Amino acid sequence: MISVDNFLIPIQQRFQNEYNLDKVLKKLNNIEKNIPVINVVGTNGKGSTSFFLSNGLKTKYKKVGLFISPAFLYHNERIQINNEPISDDDLKKYVLKAEKFIKECKLTFFETWTLIAIMYFNDNKVDIAVIEAGIGGLKDSTNLFSNQLLTLLTSVSYDHTEILGETIEEIIYQKINIAKPRTTLIVSEDNYKYKKIIESKLNKDITVLYSNKLEEETIIYQKANKGLAKKALEFLGINNFNCLDLKPMIGRFTQVNYHNRKIIIDGAHNLDGINSLISSIENKNEWTVLYGSIEGKEHKKILDSLDANFKSVNITNFDFHKSWEIDDIDHINKIKDWKQFIEESENNLLICGSLYFIPQVYDYLTSK
Structure with missing residues (x-):
């Protein structure tokens, strides 16, 4: 299987005025x-x-x-x-x-x-x-x-x-x-x-x-x-x-047991998806949230919704050319190294956001 990290298609342009x-x-x-x-x-x-x-x-x-x-x-x-x-x-x-x-x-x-x-x-x-x-x-x-x-x-x-x-x-x-x-x-x-x-x-x-x-x-x-x-x-x-x-595809409410903690990873990345994910989480006080996004999303509304439902909501950037810059985001809990955060956290983790971020998390957890 050819990893998404490997350059395969000799064109990266997503949009143009005319499609052919x-x-x-x-x-x-x-x-x-x-x-x-x-x-x-x-x-x-x-x-x-x-x-x-x-x-x-x-x-x-x-x-x-x-x-x-x-x-x-x-x-x-x-x-x-x-x-x-x-x-x-x-x-x-x-x-x-x-x-x-x-x-x-x-x-x-x-x-x-x-x-x-x-x-x-x-x-x-x-x-x-x-x-x-x-x-x-x-x-x-x-x-x-x-x-x-x-x-x-x-x-x-x-x-x-x-x-x-x-x-x-x-x-x-x-x-x-x-x-x-x-x-x-x-x-x-x-x-x-x-x-x-x-x-x-x-x-x-x-x-x-x-x-x-x-x-x-x-x-x-x-x-x-x-x-x-x-x-x-x-x-x-x-x-x-x-x-x-059947179990859903990987990255859709995927549950991983990691160092005696529960981790759920989910590619919810817009407000409707986040709210649907929130509704699926029981005992919300038991979960710490880590959220990573790309540029141009409804950041404030999404973070307001997460903050209203969980005690600890953290944002992070990740290795992708369209990843947001968390220094520009008005939120108190900012994580520079999400891998270190996962290792040091003692709580169950709900990790959600961009479908370019979630695969990196899944790959990290499963490789460990």
């Missing part, structure tokens, strides 16, 4: 049309929902593709068939295939990964694929998957507002209109409060269904994700729900 993956797909005779897909959009819960759903689909389909982001520990995680990550050799082979298009058409980082997934799924003739959006939906490169069976909308809140818009109406519009005409959109129960907005912003000729939370789930914020996956499986005529008993 559609031009590449035309050169390839639009092979994306060969791949029946379920698109998964939303703000929080996309990865978990995609994980549970892809496992459930294996009870009906022989080959199930899965495209998720970001990668947690290994680049290979982004592209899977039957929940097995693409091999190192295949990944390197498809990166080489993509390189000429990167140069010719000036693809972005995420467009390149989408292209690799399309080529890999097409060559392996997957029966169906679960496709998690990167950011948004309508403007996301995953919108180019045209053979759409279904769209799922996970919990929606404010995130990436510089791209998706400053209002919840704008954000919802961008996400739900990845749904193609004459298809079905299934909406998480978390979004029932936005029912009028969803149905007013959705393009015509889309059927909208709403899922219910899976109440027997013990992790509170996974109730809606699992309920959404279950509704999608039922829609496809699948009544085997054993996939919902």
